[in-house]
Amino acid sequence: MRAPVIDNLQYVNWSETAFRQLREGRVDAIHVTIAYHESFREAVLNVSQWNGWFEQFPDLLLRGTTGDDVRRAVETNRTAVFFGFQNPSPIEDDIGLIEVWHQLGIRFMQLTYNNQSLLATGCYEDNDTGLTRFGKQAVAEMNRVGLVVDMSHSADRSTLEAIENSTRPIAITHANPKWWHRALRNKEDRVIRALTESGGMIGFSLYPHHLKDGTDCTLQSFCEMVAEAASRYGVASLGIGSDLCQDQPDSVVTWMRNGRWSKQMDYGEGSAAQAGFPPQPDWFTDNRDMPNIAKGLADAGFAQDETDAIMGGNWLRFYDTSFGAQE
Amino acid sequence: MRAPVIDNLQYVNWSETAFRQLREGRVDAIHVTIAYHESFREAVLNVSQWNGWFEQFPDLLLRGTTGDDVRRAVETNRTAVFFGFQNPSPIEDDIGLIEVWHQLGIRFMQLTYNNQSLLATGCYEDNDTGLTRFGKQAVAEMNRVGLVVDMSHSADRSTLEAIENSTRPIAITHANPKWWHRALRNKEDRVIRALTESGGMIGFSLYPHHLKDGTDCTLQSFCEMVAEAASRYGVASLGIGSDLCQDQPDSVVTWMRNGRWSKQMDYGEGSAAQAGFPPQPDWFTDNRDMPNIAKGLADAGFAQDETDAIMGGNWLRFYDTSFGAQE
Numbered sequence: 001m002r003a004p005v006i007d008n009l010q011y012v013n014w015s016e017t018a019f020r021q022l023r024e025g026r027v028d029a030i031h032v033t034i035a036y037h038e039s040f041r042e043a044v045l046n047v048s049q050w051n052g053w054f055e056q057f058p059d060l061l062l063r064g065t066t067g068d069d070v071r072r073a074v075e076t077n078r079t080a081v082f083f084g085f086q087n088p089s090p091i092e093d094d095i096g097l098i099e100v101w102h103q104l105g106i107r108f109m110q111l112t113y114n115n116q117s118l119l120a121t122g123c124y125e126d127n128d129t130g131l132t133r134f135g136k137q138a139v140a141e142m143n144r145v146g147l148v149v150d151m152s153h154s155a156d157r158s159t160l161e162a163i164e165n166s167t168r169p170i171a172i173t174h175a176n177p178k179w180w181h182r183a184l185r186n187k188e189d190r191v192i193r194a195l196t197e198s199g200g201m202i203g204f205s206l207y208p209h210h211l212k213d214g215t216d217c218t219l220q221s222f223c224e225m226v227a228e229a230a231s232r233y234g235v236a237s238l239g240i241g242s243d244l245c246q247d248q249p250d251s252v253v254t255w256m257r258n259g260r261w262s263k264q265m266d267y268g269e270g271s272a273a274q275a276g277f278p279p280q281p282d283w284f285t286d287n288r289d290m291p292n293i294a295k296g297l298a299d300a301g302f303a304q305d306e307t308d309a310i311m312g313g314n315w316l317r318f319y320d321t322s323f324g325a326q327e
Numbered sequence: 328m329r330a331p332v333i334d335n336l337q338y339v340n341w342s343e344t345a346f347r348q349l350r351e352g353r354v355d356a357i358h359v360t361i362a363y364h365e366s367f368r369e370a371v372l373n374v375s376q377w378n379g380w381f382e383q384f385p386d387l388l389l390r391g392t393t394g395d396d397v398r399r400a401v402e403t404n405r406t407a408v409f410f411g412f413q414n415p416s417p418i419e420d421d422i423g424l425i426e427v428w429h430q431l432g433i434r435f436m437q438l439t440y441n442n443q444s445l446l447a448t449g450c451y452e453d454n455d456t457g458l459t460r461f462g463k464q465a466v467a468e469m470n471r472v473g474l475v476v477d478m479s480h481s482a483d484r485s486t487l488e489a490i491e492n493s494t495r496p497i498a499i500t501h502a503n504p505k506w507w508h509r510a511l512r513n514k515e516d517r518v519i520r521a522l523t524e525s526g527g528m529i530g531f532s533l534y535p536h537h538l539k540d541g542t543d544c545t546l547q548s549f550c551e552m553v554a555e556a557a558s559r560y561g562v563a564s565l566g567i568g569s570d571l572c573q574d575q576p577d578s579v580v581t582w583m584r585n586g587r588w589s590k591q592m593d594y595g596e597g598s599a600a601q602a603g604f605p606p607q608p609d610w611f612t613d614n615r616d617m618p619n620i621a622k623g624l625a626d627a628g629f630a631q632d633e634t635d636a637i638m639g640g641n642w643l644r645f646y647d648t649s650f651g652a653q654e
Contacts, residue, residue: 037420093364093416094587116445116459118588129454132443134588141590260421261445261461263468 003308004028004070005290006315008203009084009152009174009241013248014053018287019060022079025290028312029070029080031108031173031241035090037259040097043090047104050081065105067320070312082319084108084173086153088119088138095134095141102145107323108173109142110150111135111162114268115261120151120158123184124268128155131165139165146323151195152185152241159191168322169199174241176205180225181212185269189232196237201318203241204229208278209269210243219283219292223300226310235306239315240293246286250276330635331355331397332617333642335530336411336479336501336568340575341380345614346387349406352617355639356397356407358435358500358568362417364586367424370417374431377408392432394647397639409646411435411477411500415446415465422461422468429472434650435500436469437477438462438489441595442588447478447485450511451595455482458492466492473650478522479512479568486518495649496526501568503532507552508539512596516559523564528645530568531556535605536596537570546610546619550627553637562633566642567620573613577603 006029012018014032022030032050035043054063062073064080073080083105091097091109101109111131112122119135121128131139139162142149149170151159162170172195178186187195192202204226211217212225229238245253253276257268267275283292290311297307333356339345341359349357359377362370381390389400391407400407410432418424418436428436438458439449446462448455458466466489469476476497478486489497499522505513514522519529531553538544539552556565572580580603584595594602610619624634 039419089420092366092419092587095590096587115461116443116456118443118445121456125456125459127456129443129448129452129456132452134442137588137590260419260423261464263422263464 001071001074004074004312004316005294006030006070006312007240007242007244007287007290008171008201008315009033009205010244011248012244012246013252015247016057018246019053019057019079021287023060023077025287027079027287027290028073029064029082029315031082031084033086034083034106035085036087036113036256037089040090040092040094043085044104047083050083054081063105065107066323067316070316070319082107084110084150086110086150087113088117091138093118093134095137098138098141098147099145102147106147107319108148108150108171110153111138112151112154112158114153114257120162121155122153123155125155128157130157130161136165140167143167144326146325148322156188156191159187160194163194163198163200168326169201169318170195171200171318172202174203174205174207174210174243176210176225177229180228181210183210183269186210192229192233196233199237201237201239201314202229202233203239203315205241205243206280206284207243207245208280211281215279215281217281219281219296220299223293223296226297227300227302230302230306230310235302235309236314236317238310239318240311242284244280244284244286245277246280248277253277328398328401331401331639331643332621333357333397333639334567334569334571334614334617335498335528335642336360336532337571338575339571339573340579342574343384345573346380346384346406348614350387350404352614354406354614354617355400356391356409356642358409358411360413361410361433362412363414363440363583364416367417367419367421370412371431374410377410381408390432392434393650394643397643397646409434411437413437413477413480414440415444418465420445420461422464425465425468425474426472429474433474434646435475435477435498437480438465439478439481439485441480441584447489448482449480450482452482455484457484457488463492467494469493470495471653473652475649483515483518486514487521490521490525490527495653496528496645497522498527498645499529501530501532501534501537501570503537503552504556507555508537510537510596513537519556519560523560526564528564528566528641529556529560530566530642532568532570533607533611534570534572535607538608542606542608544608546608546623547626550620550623553624554627554629557629557633557637562629562636563641563644565637566645567638569611571607571611571613572604573607575604580604
């Protein structure tokens, strides 16, 4: 089998065109977002929409729930689609919904999306409780059933406590190091160290607000950052989580930032002057550009096996050990 | 008009018997709990249940939404029933539901019930964020529409920040001072001072876990506590919020404590040895005993006008200024 390519976070406005681009870019597996602010019932609608796409495009897509689904995708020239939540809103206040969602195929769940949740604190809050009472129980339940804790949008203390409380490795599916670009959403060195030393994974983001120089970030700068991260944390903990938000109208980023909780406009990582989605760097505009990343990593000095690991092998290993019931 | 008697927090298992006891005890108004952990839709069911009781018992009850409804109740020998939430769960993640709930008659909402909520921190959490981003916006919206912030089950920092952020006086509808009985749910002197200095009200609780000596607490001890509170905070900020949980099966207190968030048994203020509702003191077992409190206050040295104020006049003044839209 050729080495798999996995992008562990995308939020594309999906269409047949976008599905075909996945194949053109040889992307074997993606982790897609099923919920930002959705309630249980609303998130079920999004699962149902994907069920329709799996039925409609069986030659392009397959449902991903285990690492073997990635292998099946490689062998049959399709893309395995894994589900995740960027917010725990779909479990509402009910710990029993964690197992229900695992049954429905959810494999990653962020404990917070920017704001305080019932479980932990997001990176946009002024104060960080760490894990709440419900949060500690939820992490244990996620560990039990095989639903990965994702702390991409969480505050530092909450992230460190999630790493400490979780009996299985966790993930930061899409963020970059703050030592490269000091964005609120990027992560402190000590947080990435604690994550990777406990077997966790970080997926590097290609969302312009997370990139040094934003839209003008060069492929070389990005890949040099990955090389520095490899020297700090080891190659085996690194992957891609591009956060690709292709073809989305700007109303979607307003929804992502404001949900239903705000009566004022919250611009999040943007501003009144740049309220919408920022333009992607020209070397990564859609899934057809995925081979550029592999080439950039090689140019930055990574050996072929290291590039393969970062482009998907590491995520596949993580999938193999993370998605089943705890032994 | 005779002085009104108002109990600003009851969670009775309502029945015709219990409604008739309200009349026997001459209780002119009560604030009842519409939600502990309920979602929007579930809380609507509880409103609907009360709608049925208002229709079924028009000679005993009337719907309370303004201070004048208390006066109408006194004049017609009925009990005005005001609605409140002990948890913000019925607004879910939607700030727009605050006004919707005000339209449906809700007049008090706790920002937290023991645990962390999307708005603030409960008194059972180890760490206290104060008001969250959503919490600050929610308090402003509650101020705008006339929905009173209640911090009975909240942690200290959150309570102090609610007092500071709110442009209208807030309430602790049911709790006692920690200087009298050091229960987790009772309140620090500095918190009650900040509350009352800003025009807020505290309702004294008759729930045994909040009482010195629990079920064995004497009426004299309770009323001496009220007298000490009057000397510290002034008579005008004091009322009753008995937290009467009459005729409830123990399964209800298990639900109040555990909701859907816990897979372990949480005993809250109880213990494995005393898991259920604690027995009431014999001088306050149901609404027929309400005159005992007034008598106890008189025996503790309060003048008639002071007793009247504590038994209901203060809450009525607070209702008059709190339930309408902000001017």
